[in-house]
Amino acid sequence: MDDRRHGETLDTLGVLRSRVADVRLALDLPSAVRARVDRAQLLDQIDDYLLPRLRSDAAPLLVVVGGSTGAGKSTLVNSLVGVQVSPAGVLRPTTRWPVLVHHPLDERWFSTDRILPGLPRLTEGDGAAAPDREPGARTGLRLVASDALPLGLALLDAPDIDSIVEENRALATQLLGAADLWLFVTTAARYADAVPWELLEAAQRRRVHLALVLDRVDAGAVTPVATHLRQMLDAHGLHDATILLVPESVPVAGLLPERSVGAVADWLTALGGDPAARATVIAGTRDGVTRDVLVRAGAVAAAADDQRHADARLRAAVTAAYADAADQVLRATSDGTLLRGEVLARWQDVVGTGEFIRAVEQKVSRARDRLVAAVRGRRAPEPALATAIGHGLEAVVLDAAEEAAERAHAVWRNDPSGAGLLHGLDLSRSSSELRGQVADQIRAWQSDVLALVEEEGAGKRSTARAVSYGVNGIGAALMVAVFASTGGLTGAEVGIAGGTALLAQRLLEAVFGDEAVRQLTRRAHERLAERVRAVLAGQSARYTAQLDALGTAEVSGDAVRAAVRDVAASQDAVESARATDGAAPSADDAGSSGASQGHLRGAGLGPALIDDATLRAAAPGTAQAEGTGTNRLRAWWRKVVRGDESAT
Incomplete structure (x- = not known):
């Protein structure tokens, strides 16, 4: 050669x-x-x-x-x-x-x-x-x-x-x-x-x-x-x-x-x-x-190809579990599910229970006037309402995260490639830090909502005085409006919660106008979705970090086959x-000629x-x-x- x-x-x-x-x-x-x-x-x-x-x-x-x-x-x-x-x-x-x-x-x-x-x-x-x-x-x-x-x-x-x-x-x-x-x-x-x-x-x-x-x-x-x-x-x-x-x-x-x-x-x-x-x-x-x-x-x-495919399969299982969890939270925050219990009671405190009930029974326009007057004339107990909304959101997110952890863990446990990665790790439940993270994200979202109200009010001279008198109250109304649909409620709750959402909608329209309210509601819900997905992404990363550490996503047999x-x-x-x-x-070629x-x-x-x-x-x-x-x-x-x- x-x-x-x-x-x-x-x-x-x-x-x-x-x-x-x-x-x-x-x-x-x-x-x-x-x-x-x-x-x-x-x-x-x-x-x-x-x-x-x-x-x-x-x-x-x-x-x-x-x-x-x-x-x-x-x-x-x-x-x-x-x-x-x-x-x-x-x-x-x-x-x-x-x-x-x-x-x-x-x-x-x-x-x-x-x-x-x-x-x-x-x-x-x-x-x-x-x-x-x-x-x-x-x-x-x-x-x-x-x-x-x-x-x-x-x-x-x-x-x-x-x-x-x-x-x-x-x-x-x-x-x-x-x-x-x-x-x-x-x-x-x-x-x-x-x-x-x-x-x-x-x-x-x-x-x-x-x-x-x-x-x-x-x-x-x-x-x-x-x-x-x-x-x-x-x-x-x-x-x-x-x-x-x-x-x-x-x-x-x-x-x-x-x-x-x-x-x-x-x-x-x-x-x-x-x-x-x-x-x-x-x-x-x-x-x-x-x-x-x-x-x-x-x-x-x-x-090597099997490794990459298994990596993709395990990641897909985690992604699907936590994507479903995010969808579950977002459905609960848009179908009226949150407009019940403590949230409903605190909202009634804001507008006055007796007159709120009568407003449901009478014309919506008269209730709207009363709501606007309440916001302008006195400081309502909005912090209690915000706290109630926070508690409701927190429970929904935590429940969804727990279900996602259980689902992802079950898939990995039943997959030979994933079972070995679970050894010594407690991934069947959400992390102990999740509750605090969720609370932080909810408070941050409520701050987002108030910022949206201030931003929108700053450009409208006709309502600037009203906003200055009740930013927190209008922000609370916007949070209620975000949860406007009644798909998650039954019986008497539908009527009460539906009226609640409608009255909040009318209050916001009186301050900002129809189109502005639609934009505010959409943007508030989008920001909530971003924060929910962010906190759930942190939970799913507990799984995908195990794969990232192995580097199996980059493994491919193509380079070996070419060589x-x-x-x-x-x-x-x-x-x-x-x-x-x-x-x-x-x-x-053999070196020695046979001597010695x-x-x-x-x-x-x-x-x-x-x-x-x-x-x-x-x-x-x-x-x-x-x-x-x-x-x-x-x-x-x-x-x-x-x-x-x-x-x-």
Whole structure:
């Protein structure tokens, strides 16, 4: 791949990484559970493997040794190197400081942050023991140089994939994601366990080059175990995976016999000594991981859309609840509902109860004259009327707000994305500050009404004197007129309240005129609506503030999908160019020319590797199940276990 294509791929991957990192998956949705894992693993794959590998094609091939607890990973690594570089056993104090063994000349590739940039390094001499680490200590890589490793190849002993410590399991997954090749260690007794196969399926999705080391295989079980494992690999789409067998043997000073690890040592040595083969492994894994990243990014984009839609749904529920509450208040302030009880009694006090009742029964014009005279001639008890109106309004607003809180809370509680946001919050009721806020807004509205009266009266010379004598009284009449309709009343209340509103209307018309009164009433009601909506908006914000803090309203999968398309186009160009060249990556791409290869312990002592044809021929139901294939496999095993060089 030339520098131009390198640069294009790096640029598009960098953009994709940024877009994915910006995605917030804070709401508890079904799609978010898997997408959070995909997002974290995707970012790790880009940071720990793709970007470093694209920047440094010549870097050594990293073989990550993974597997289950007790599978023998560390013992295998130690046995290959010939010294205990990685503590073995179920309880390993350096589990969170996994060991990376490399050729001395390759140290600079790993001592920098080229790979796994988030992990600190601890460099030690060949075979040096790692210091004990307290539980909870931060994770890092312990680098060990060894001449046994071929130049251009490194082994990383990862934590157990089924560790009882969650951080170790996560680290194992992260390290496997940074590998050019997986050397997966399992045992003859546990190779069919579910946990390993979950990771092996991930390897298949990423098209990662894979070799399975089947450890502790009894001589009598080699045929059924090896053939069954081959069948399972084929069933999971891992047709190209290599199987390496390690016989059951007793370690001496913590190391397996050289012949026991001979097959693994030969295979790694052959790979380390072939730069073109290493380059092919690197290119294949890089392509597979890139494609896997694109799939994961697509899932993250879909989950991001779900987040935005859920955010909009939750906001709409709150908006609807409090919009209905505002409508409820405004209906109550325009259908005559407030012209009853204490408000009606205080209004009668203003105009004189006896004459008010008679005015309802007699001509409206005579009552109007009386009202005007009352306003001009004496100061009526308007404060009591204003207080009664305030109490009535306050009760209506508080009731509507409580209903809105209950309704919004019920919707969120029954929505998985909203239920998680309610934890620890008392949003099913209005806030304790609401009563005071409502009282303040009502007093402010009453001041608005008086200001409207003064403003209107200041421009009318004929009524200026009347207004100056009774601004409060006329303001009270305007408040009553705002509640003019009688839709909320029944029976005798309709007649009394209707007369009340009509008399207030006539009083205002006598002072300001018909058109001015209509304008005053409309403006007074609009200002009341504004203040009611403002106080209810403060209540609804208790809900929407939870969403604002998460930022899920801005989450969109479109930006991620656009970045995915760019990376896919770049990757297509890379693979197309490679196919056009008609050759595997050159040896130069792999860095090492094969000099200073090192000598893994056991190399050259193991028998020839088992080939797939041998295993498949030995599988039950095949034509050669009891013939040549089985005999070849048994002969091979006798050479491993007994050292029988005469076996064929």
